Amino acid sequence: MAPDERTLLVVAAWWHDLGYAPEIRVTGMHQIDGAQYLTSMGYPSRLCALVAHHSAATFEAEERGLSEELAAWPHEEGAVADALWTADMTTGPAGEAISYPVRLDEILRRYESGTAVARAMTRARPSIEAAIARTATRLAN
Ligand SMILES: [Fe+2]
Incomplete structure (x- = not known):
């Protein structure tokens, strides 16, 4: 991974859950709210997109009826997102x-079964497992 990609990854890791802050809550979906806030503050579009789509947010957006809102940011695939x-x-x-x-068990204990997050994280499991496997392969090479 190139040095600028590493920097982007570290910044995205620091900011990815920013959308949980009550002060910036708009939709109630933290991935979108965080990305919207960063976008409004002029942060680089790629950083905002990584925050928007982190950890298979597509599934939660579907469960919440927010797919159109999430689509404001491109869904990056590759080493940084993985x-x-x-x-x-x-x-x-x-x-x-x-x-x-x-980690998944911990999430599913926090969110009652049948909630949007619980349904999304259960459906997202294959996508997240694939990202983790690709990252492990890259790290091994
Ligand atoms: Fe998150």
Whole structure:
């Protein structure tokens, strides 16, 4: 990964959950709210798009009826997006390293079954597992 891509990844990792801040809540979907805030503040479009689509946000947007809103940002595929999803989905709430199955279990304990997030994260599992596998392969090479 080129140095500028690494910087983008680190910045995206720091900002990816910004949309949980109540002060910037608009749609209630943190990926979109965070990306919208960063876009409004003039941050680079690629950073905003990575935040918008982090960790298979497409599924949550579908569950919430917000696919059109999410489509405002292109869905990047590649090493940076995969690494961002991997970092997000293999880190626990206190910043500790955990496996994806443990992380998914933790998420599904926080959100009641049948909620948009629980449905989305369950449906997203193959996509997230694929991103983690691609990242592991890249790191091994
Ligand atoms: Fe998130």
